[in-house]
Amino acid sequence: MQKVDLFIRHALVVTQDDQRRILEDGALAVKADRIAALGPTAEMDAVFTADRVIDASGRALFPGLVNIHTHLFQSAVKGLGEDMPVEQWVQAVTFPTARVINPEEAYLLSLVSCLENLRSGATTVMDFMYSLDNPALHDAVIQAILDSGLRGRYTRTIVDSGEEMGIPAVMRQPVKEALAHARTLQNRYNGAGDGRLDIGLAIGVIWAITEPGLRAVRRCADETGMTITMHVNETLFDNVAAQQRWGRATIPMLFETGVLGPDFIAVHCVHMTDEDIELFVRRNVAVAYNPVSNMYLGSGIAPIVQLARQGLRIGLATDGSGSNNCQDMLETLKFGALLQKVGHMDPSCVVAQQALDWATRGGAAALGLADQIGSLAPGKKADFFLVTPFTAKATPVHDPVATLVYSAGQPNVEMVVVNGRILMENGVFTHLNETQILHDAQRAAQNLARRAGTEKLLERRGKWRPV
Ligand SMILES: [Zn+2]
Structure with missing residues (x-):
């Protein structure tokens, strides 16, 4: 018999492997941070023993979801900036908050975001932290990712202009300084948390970067191996601003300055011309689809099917x-499929399997981690979650993929494992006091809203102050 650390038996295993195999009575063996083997329970029982054996009868096992774009600290403004277009929203809500947030608040509010990612089956997140000049704020968000147990890529944003757009001074630095800080973060944190964390670069948005800035980010990425992510064409304003600055639209400008490449993850991509798509294909960029955010801000429907x-x-x-x-990735799975169906007036244009592929294999490939995460296979990282069927929302279950995409909610996520470590079991975090964290975060958000002046947005709506 072969001894492993964790052995899960009698699960329905949705592998998301190349053949999209589903094992109806499957078992999975975990050794350290990796999947040692998976296969039918009857066969695996004859080979493996473990100190920790879990009988997952009746439950379904999925590879961890990959959330490739978030701003973890933004839990701070949840429920403050409703019903505004993005350009107004950043100035009224997120910029004033970012200007005064302190490291302790950034830590607690980021940790809340991390916990919800885990509760909704996400095991990897890519964070897009604003370009704040206080290094302690960056360390705080990174610490939250590390303490949460998530796998993460932390990206340091480069913003070197945009004063006329209301970007506060604390969010603008000379490109050289910002890139030097990104390199410092890479040296300090790459591989931290038993290999769970790495560092990347982000460009805030086309109207907050100069042409030398664009070229410098590309050079730094080539020298360091860091990926680049950027908000691209979330609204029509991006192209208006790019035309004003350079007489060119956003994506042609990114193409000409060499920014686009296989290591470039374009976020949103709602407003795309045929030429834009052609340039993306020529440079083999990856795309982050944010259906809920695009609906929330009324930005439009990204041409994801195309x-x-x-x-x-x-x-x-x-x-x-x-x-x-x-930060609910299960909700995002559902809306991701539904929004495309509406846009195309065709219910077959995105099927549940396609949505799950984007949330697992697609995200892994976009991050350049397809050999590590995104499916369940021997040798890959042990990142997965177990789904229990018996909630009114999900019952009855027939097709596991359709259940996960259209009927599952956070109460269905019973167990989460990242890097071989059980982070949540029977719906309870094993390593963190969730109740305490939520109370502390509520208090921090109240104080922050008062200092940022965003509390005044609530004047006509009433303030909920539970602590
Ligand atoms: Zn964003």
Whole structure:
């Protein structure tokens, strides 16, 4: 018999492997941070023993979801900035908050976002932290990812202009300084948390970066191996601003400055011309689809079906809790499929399997981690979650993928494992006091709203102050 650390038996295993195999009575063996083997329970029982054996009868096991775009600290503004277009929303809500947030608040509010990602089956997140000049704020968000147990890529945003757009001074630095800080973060944190964390670069948005800034980010990415992510064409304003600055639209400008490449993860991509799509294909970029955020801000419907048909890598994402009001990847799976069906007036244009592919394999490929995560296979990281069927929302179950995409909610996520470590069991976090964290975060958000002046947005609506 072969001894492993964790052995899960009698689960319905949705592997998301190349053949999309589903094992109706499957078992999975975990050794350290990796999947040692998986197969039919009867066969696996004859080979493996473990100190920790879990009978998962009646439950379904899925590879962890990959949330490739969020702003973890934005839990701070959940419920404050309702019903505004994005340009107004950033100035009224997120910028004033970012200007005064302190490291302790950034830590607690990011941790809330991490906990909800885990509760909704996400095991990997890519965070897009604002370009704040206080290094302690970056350390605080990174610490929240590490303490939560998630796998994460933390991206340091580069913003070197945009004063006329209301971007506060604390969010603008010379490109050289910001990139030096990103390199410092990479040296300090790459591989932290037993290999769970790495560092990447982010460009805030086209109207907050100069042309030398664009070129410098690309050079830094080439030298360091860091990926680049960027908000691209979330609204029509991006192209208006780019035309004003350079007489060119956003994506042609990114193409000409060499920013686009296989290591570039374009976020939103709601307003795309045929030429834009063609340039993306030529540079093999990846795309982050944020259906809930796009609906919330009224940004539009991203042409994800067309982008996917062109062979581009598509990942699913929540965006920050400021423009979503939660971090629920299960909700995102459902809306991701539904929004495309509405846009095409065709219920078959995205099927449940396609949505799950974007949330697992697609996101992994977009991050350049397809050999590590995104499906359940021997040698891959042990990142997965167990779904229990018996909630009124989900019962009865027949097709596991349809249940997960259309009928499951956070109460169905019973167990979450990241890097071989059980982080949640029977719906309870094993390593963190969730109740305490939520109370502390509520208090922190109240104080922050008062200092940021965003509390005044509630004047006509009434304030809920539970602590
Ligand atoms: Zn965003």
